[in-house]
Amino acid sequence: MGTLGSKIQQVLNEPGCATNQAKPSEERKKGCNKLLTPGAAAGGCAFDGAKIALQPITDVAHLIHGPIGCEGHSWDARGSKSSGPLLYRTSFTTAMNEQDIIFGGEKHLYQAIKEIVNKHNPPAVFVYQTCVPAMIGDDLEAVCKAAAKKCGKPVIPINVPGFAGSKNLGNKLAGEALLDYVIGTEEPEETTPYDINIIGEYNLLGEQWQIKPLLDELGIRILASISGDARYHQIACSHRARAAMMVCSKALINVARKMEERYGIPFFEGSFYGIGDTSDSLRKLARLLVERGAPAELLERTEALIEREEARAWREIAPYKKRLAGKRVLLFTGGVKSWSVVSALQEIGLIITGTSVKKSTPDDKVRIKELIRVDAHMYENLKPREMYQMLKEAKADIMLSGGRTQFVALKAKVPWLDINQERHHAYAGYVGMVQLIREVDKALSNPIWEQVRRIAPWESAKAENALQLHIA
Amino acid sequence: MAKVVVTQKRCTVNPLKMSQSIGAALAFMGVHNAMPLLHGSQGCTSFGLVLFVRHFREAIPMQTTAMSEVATVLGGFENVEQALVNIAERSKPAFVGICTTGISEIKGDDLQGFMKMIRATHSELDSIALVDVSTPDFEGAFQDGWAAAVTRMIEELVEVPLLITHPSKQINVLPGCHLTPGDIDKLRNIIEDFGLDPIFLPDLSGSLDGHIPDEFTPTTMGGITVEQIRKLGSSSYTIAIGEQMRGAAITLEHRTGVPYRLFERLTGLAANDELMSFLSGISRVSVPQKYRRQRSQLIDAMLDGHFYFGGKRVALAAEPDLLSAMALWLCEMGCEIQAAVTTTQSPALERISTEEIVLGDLEDLEMRAAGADLIVTHSHGRQAAERLGIPLFRIGMPVFDRLGANHQVTVGYQGTRDLIFSVGNIFLASAHEPTPETWMPPGDNAQPFASSVMQ
Numbered sequence: 001m002g003t004l005g006s007k008i009q010q011v012l013n014e015p016g017c018a019t020n021q022a023k024p025s026e027e028r029k030k031g032c033n034k035l036l037t038p039g040a041a042a043g044g045c046a047f048d049g050a051k052i053a054l055q056p057i058t059d060v061a062h063l064i065h066g067p068i069g070c071e072g073h074s075w076d077a078r079g080s081k082s083s084g085p086l087l088y089r090t091s092f093t094t095a096m097n098e099q100d101i102i103f104g105g106e107k108h109l110y111q112a113i114k115e116i117v118n119k120h121n122p123p124a125v126f127v128y129q130t131c132v133p134a135m136i137g138d139d140l141e142a143v144c145k146a147a148a149k150k151c152g153k154p155v156i157p158i159n160v161p162g163f164a165g166s167k168n169l170g171n172k173l174a175g176e177a178l179l180d181y182v183i184g185t186e187e188p189e190e191t192t193p194y195d196i197n198i199i200g201e202y203n204l205l206g207e208q209w210q211i212k213p214l215l216d217e218l219g220i221r222i223l224a225s226i227s228g229d230a231r232y233h234q235i236a237c238s239h240r241a242r243a244a245m246m247v248c249s250k251a252l253i254n255v256a257r258k259m260e261e262r263y264g265i266p267f268f269e270g271s272f273y274g275i276g277d278t279s280d281s282l283r284k285l286a287r288l289l290v291e292r293g294a295p296a297e298l299l300e301r302t303e304a305l306i307e308r309e310e311a312r313a314w315r316e317i318a319p320y321k322k323r324l325a326g327k328r329v330l331l332f333t334g335g336v337k338s339w340s341v342v343s344a345l346q347e348i349g350l351i352i353t354g355t356s357v358k359k360s361t362p363d364d365k366v367r368i369k370e371l372i373r374v375d376a377h378m379y380e381n382l383k384p385r386e387m388y389q390m391l392k393e394a395k396a397d398i399m400l401s402g403g404r405t406q407f408v409a410l411k412a413k414v415p416w417l418d419i420n421q422e423r424h425h426a427y428a429g430y431v432g433m434v435q436l437i438r439e440v441d442k443a444l445s446n447p448i449w450e451q452v453r454r455i456a457p458w459e460s461a462k463a464e465n466a467l468q469l470h471i472a
Numbered sequence: 473m474a475k476v477v478v479t480q481k482r483c484t485v486n487p488l489k490m491s492q493s494i495g496a497a498l499a500f501m502g503v504h505n506a507m508p509l510l511h512g513s514q515g516c517t518s519f520g521l522v523l524f525v526r527h528f529r530e531a532i533p534m535q536t537t538a539m540s541e542v543a544t545v546l547g548g549f550e551n552v553e554q555a556l557v558n559i560a561e562r563s564k565p566a567f568v569g570i571c572t573t574g575i576s577e578i579k580g581d582d583l584q585g586f587m588k589m590i591r592a593t594h595s596e597l598d599s600i601a602l603v604d605v606s607t608p609d610f611e612g613a614f615q616d617g618w619a620a621a622v623t624r625m626i627e628e629l630v631e632v633p634l635l636i637t638h639p640s641k642q643i644n645v646l647p648g649c650h651l652t653p654g655d656i657d658k659l660r661n662i663i664e665d666f667g668l669d670p671i672f673l674p675d676l677s678g679s680l681d682g683h684i685p686d687e688f689t690p691t692t693m694g695g696i697t698v699e700q701i702r703k704l705g706s707s708s709y710t711i712a713i714g715e716q717m718r719g720a721a722i723t724l725e726h727r728t729g730v731p732y733r734l735f736e737r738l739t740g741l742a743a744n745d746e747l748m749s750f751l752s753g754i755s756r757v758s759v760p761q762k763y764r765r766q767r768s769q770l771i772d773a774m775l776d777g778h779f780y781f782g783g784k785r786v787a788l789a790a791e792p793d794l795l796s797a798m799a800l801w802l803c804e805m806g807c808e809i810q811a812a813v814t815t816t817q818s819p820a821l822e823r824i825s826t827e828e829i830v831l832g833d834l835e836d837l838e839m840r841a842a843g844a845d846l847i848v849t850h851s852h853g854r855q856a857a858e859r860l861g862i863p864l865f866r867i868g869m870p871v872f873d874r875l876g877a878n879h880q881v882t883v884g885y886q887g888t889r890d891l892i893f894s895v896g897n898i899f900l901a902s903a904h905e906p907t908p909e910t911w912m913p914p915g916d917n918a919q920p921f922a923s924s925v926m927q
Contacts, residue, residue: 036514036538039555040562045515063483067574069491069512069609073519076852077526077872089855095484095833096610101578112483131513132574132610135544162515163541163575384531388688407531411684 003141004134004159011172016257036166042404045162047130048074049170053252054126054158054178055088056080056202056227057235061122063092065109065140066130070162071095081206083229087122096132105138113147113155123232124154124182134161154232156181171251178226178235179258186236188223193294195223196285197244197265200252201272203228207428211272214309214429218301220285226255239263243288245270245281266292272428274341275313279306313430317348320437325349327444330391332356332382332401333419341419342371344433350440352376353396384408398444413452415443474812474829476821485835486852488789489815490869491609493571494520495617495649497534500569500603502674503625504695507565509555511537511548511581512573516609526872528680533691535559539575548581553590560597563690566698569621570604577608601698603628613815614869615716615791618649622673622720625701626727633705633728641669642707643754644730646721648714650794650868653681654879655887659738662747662884663711665762666755671700671707682878705730709754713738714793715820736820737797738883739891740804741770766885770892774805777892780899782806787841789834789849790868792818798848798867799824801888802895811840813849846898863898 044052047070055062055078064071075091082088094112096105113125125147129140140157148155158177160170188195196215201208208228215222224230224238239259244267246256256267266288270281286294286302328351331342342352354377355368368378382390387405390396391412399409402420409416417439418424427436497508497520510517517536524532537551552570559568570583583604591597605624607617643663647656656677663670678694685693704710705728712721712734721732733750737743744767748759784807788799795814800823803809809826813836821829830836834849838856841847847857850868857864871877881887904910 036536036540037554037558038537038551039509039535039558041514041536041538042518043514044518045513048515048518067491067608067610068484068487068489068613069493069516069519069573072487072490073494073523075487076855077522091484091486093484093487094482095487095489096574098611101574101610108482115481115483131544132578134541135575135578161541162513163539163544165540166514384690385688403525407529408688411531411688413684 004161004164007159007173007176008164008169011169011176011254014172014254014257016253044167044170046160046164046166046170046173047128047162049167049172049251050128050158050160050174050177051170052078052167052202053171053174054227057126057230057232058082058088059085059122059231060124060126061087061090061092061116061120062126062128063094063109063112063116064128064130065094065096065105065112065133065138066128067096067132068093070130078202079204080202080228081204081209083209085231087120090120092116101132101136104136105133106143109133109138109140109143110147113143114151117151117153122153124156125151126156126158126177129157129159129161131161131163134159134163154181154185168251172254175226175252175255179255179262182232182235183255183259184236184239184263186233188237188240191223191240192221193242193292194218194220194289194298195241196220196289197224197226197238197241197259197267198222198228199226199244199246199256199259199267201225201228201247205423205426207272207426207432210426210429210432211278214282214305215285217305218282218286218298220289226252239265241265242292242294243267243285245285247271273432274344275310275430275433276343278429278433279310282306309430313434316434317344317437320441321348323441323445324437326351327397328353328395330354330387330396330399330401332387332399332405341427341433341436344437345440346372348437354379354390356380356382388412398440400440413449415446415449417443473822474824474826476817476829476831479830479832479836481832481835484833486833486838486855488813488833488837488849488852490523490614491520491573492607492612492614492617492620493573493609494523495614495619496569496571496605496607496621497617498524498614498649498676499618499621499625499674500567500571501533501679501692502672502676502695503567503569503701504678504692504697505566505689506679506692506695507533507535507559507563507568507690509535509537509559509568509570510573511552511570511576511583512539513544513575514538516573523870523872527870528682528878529875530680530682530878533563537576544575544579547579548576549586549589552581552583552586553594556590556597556600556602557594560600565600565691567601567603569625570602571607571617571621572605573607574609577606577610601629613791615649615714615793615818616816619716619719622646622717623723625673626704626720626724629698629701630704630724630727631702640706640708641667641755642703643668643670644704644707644710644724645670645672646710646712646717646724646732647672647674648716648793650714650791650797651676651883652878652880653677653679654881655738655883657681658881658884658887659713662763663751665760666751666757668751668755670711671696671704673701673704676878680878704728709733711735711750715796715818716793736823737793737800739797739888740801741767741774741885741888742804744770744883744885744888763885766889770885770889773889773892777896778806780896780903781892783808784845784899785810785843786846786848787811787837787844787862788847789813789837789853791815792820794868795829796820796824797882799826801891802848805892810844811837813837813840845902846895863902865895865898 071093144155144157160173223241224234246269259265268284271277286298352372356379388408391414398415400417400419500508514536521532521534537555605621653676675696679692710732786807812829813832848865851871851873882891
């Protein structure tokens with residue numbers, strides 16, 4: 001536990017995180033690991049976060065060391081797509097039983113690893129520690145070391161018991177495991193001046209494939225994606241990239257920063273959500289590569305591609321302007337980065353009438369104010385019941401949010417679109433933004449809304465009778 | 473009679489099983505204005521909650537004591553206390569059901585002791601019914617947790633009747649976790665048609681049937697009320713459905729003297745004949761015309777459908793009661809059970825006619841399913857079905873890649889009739905068209921006559 005404790009301290013006090021650095025030094029050490037309130041908590045645990053960050057690696061076996069509650073409820077649930085291997089969708093767990101609790105689960109774990117290697121011979125086995133084995137003192141690192149020696153292949157310990165903290169912490173601990181055991185352990189067959197890493201992108205719904213054609217056209221090669229549609233070998237070789245982009249969230253900022261420190265790979269924080277943000281990201285990628293020695297003509301080619309793609313995207317969005325202008329949107333989303341979609345929504349005339357700022361920092365709030373031109377309500381902590389009431393009173397035409405509030409909107413009979421990770425449509429890049437507008441239009445224009453809001457005939461008859469009685 | 477074997481593997485691959493903790497949590501969701509609380513790390517709740525949301529397509533009330541590492545080591549009293557106080561303040565429930573998890577069990581947190589201490593100092597909780605249940609996720613499975621939660625609700629809440637009451641029309645029904653909200657609705661109709669007044673513990677048909685409520689609450693909207701649970705002792709009979717509910721039915725009988733009748737299943741002609749006779753017997757109402765008609769429709773469906781079921785080999789994976797209901801019905805339609813995999817021990821398994829039943833996972837199913845005509849399991853069977861090229865009929869929980877899981881009905885004459893149509897249509901759709909090669913003799917003679925002459 002000692003090593004886990006110091007690891008947690010380390011990732012929480014992340015110098016690369018601007019939010020953390022803005023705090024006074026005492027606060028800084030506490031990091032972003034908020035103390036949870038029993039009975040009023042929502043969200044996943046550290047193990048959940050680690051699996052989100054690493055499970056998209058497609059060709060390794062992901063083995064969860066814990067009782068059935070950890071893996072049995074959550075496997076094959078995320079929409080990370082693969083262009084090849086499918087082993088990542090097979091679930092492996094020790095499903096610890098009472099025997100393991102009494103005698104320790106180390107032997108069980110060791111044998112499980114051997115079984116996996118014998119059956120599937122994957123390039124590596126990733127082993128996730130959960131609360132119960134951490135509690136009874138199973139030495140994850142030692143078992144992985146012994147198994148690696150026996151099997152002759154990497155067995156990566158990922159020490160993320162759920163009670164260590166939040167999903168976000170789990171993301172970071174997963175990143176640490178890559179830094180400690182994977183990155184830099186293999187060499188690529190060849191390198192080019194156009195090699196990049198994309199960090200913190202998980203290829204949900206195949207979103208990476210909305211970007212990859214653009215990079216392909218520019219001749220930019222994704223040496224490693226950490227970890228969407230990744231292969232183990234790619235991540236092991238990722239220290240040879242020339243530049244890196246940290247996508248969207250700060251979840252894996254420790255990976256980006258430490259790779260810069262250790263291997264001199266410069267990185268920037270960018271987003272592929274929104275037309276402007278996609279262009280910015282492509283520009284920054286090209287510039288970083290040129291700074292590191294790629295031919296300067298890449299910049300011109302990038303600008304040409306941006307101009308062409310932006311024009312195409314706006315051309316495709318244009319027909320929706322007339323249909324969507326003036327519609328009021330309630331936007332409830334966690335990360336400030338999802339704000340990159342706001343400009344696209346506003347560009348075609350949608351009005352943001354309200355938004356939550358629960359998870360936003362003071363800086364974020366300023367930025368949100370700048371972004372929203374019209375005077376919108378910013379809600380600190382809107383309870384589902386109040387949200388429902390607002391929607392019932394028709395204060396918005398559509399709500400864009402994550403799965404947690406889906407039913408608040410639907411039960412209020414208000415169109416709803418999922419813009420969080422569980423969503424069903426890919427919204428990255430230029431094509432993705434066109435897709436988002438199309439989905440907003442589809443949601444708003446569906447003929448069910450008028451039907452489901454209609455009062456049942458007997459209800460309206462009752463109302464009429466009551467009215468007549470009143471008149472009489 | 474089947475032999476139950478435990479898989480010898482050390483690594484569970486593609487789990488079939490889910491934990492006791494969330495089985496209990498789901499049972500608590502069948503109580504009106506309830507909030508299930510998992511005593512564990514926040515991930516225990518979050519994973520279960522997401523799973524239920526995907527299955528039911530409904531908002532799911534479920535909270536956590538949010539145990540940290542330190543709290544886990546020192547004991548969770550304060551977390552349980554805080555959680556209850558916070559839930560009472562924020563959600564104003566009538567009922568909180570507290571389920572343990574692996575970590576709180578290993579630590580040995582004494583929930584019943586906790587409850588006493590918390591009750592003594594927090595009068596604001598006086599109006600809230602509290603029930604705790606031990607549901608370690610390192611033993612047993614989902615249906616064990618469900619059954620344990622129902623038993624605990626009976627022990628904690630049901631009032632012992634003071635004197636033997638006059639014959640009541642009220643009937644208790646203890647449904648196993650394999651019954652959907654749709655099943656419960658159907659069963660309620662059937663029992664009511666005999667002039668009886670059924671109350672279900674738990675009653676998911678009130679809370680998770682997918683309906684549009686008049687307002688939005690953070691707790692369950694619908695289900696059996698705490699008051700109704702207290703009065704289970706004034707019923708004249710208890711009907712338990714599925715072997716898993718036997719313990720709860722016995723507990724209720726011991727406590728209140730209400731006799732019980734256990735129905736192993738309510739799928740199939742004979743099973744429903746038994747139910748009808750029983751209801752007719754206790755109510756002294758002859759079987760209504762409606763059900764005579766439905767019985768006749770089921771028989772017709774069996775006649776029309778048996779062509780497509782006869783001789784078909786089916787690979788099944790489900791919890792014991794669901795497995796047994798489906799397997800017995802499939803056999804009654806002429807199918808053979810090629811493979812059967814389940815999650816936990818149960819006397820229900822003994823009745824299934826197949827060589828062996830594996831306590832295992834979906835890899836065990838996949839290894840035994842090759843060549844079968846149909847796979848029957850929950851949505852996680854989709855990868856195996858795809859790899860083997862065998863159609864999948866989704867049943868149980870979770871079903872996250874099809875609509876309407878909460879209204880899939882398999883009970884009653886009508887439910888069985890519709891099940892024949894659903895499964896029969898899969899057999900029909902996957903029938904192979906004959907080709908010139910279909911009847912080619914095997915082995916050396918496989919070459920067509922013409923081509924062997926040409927050579």
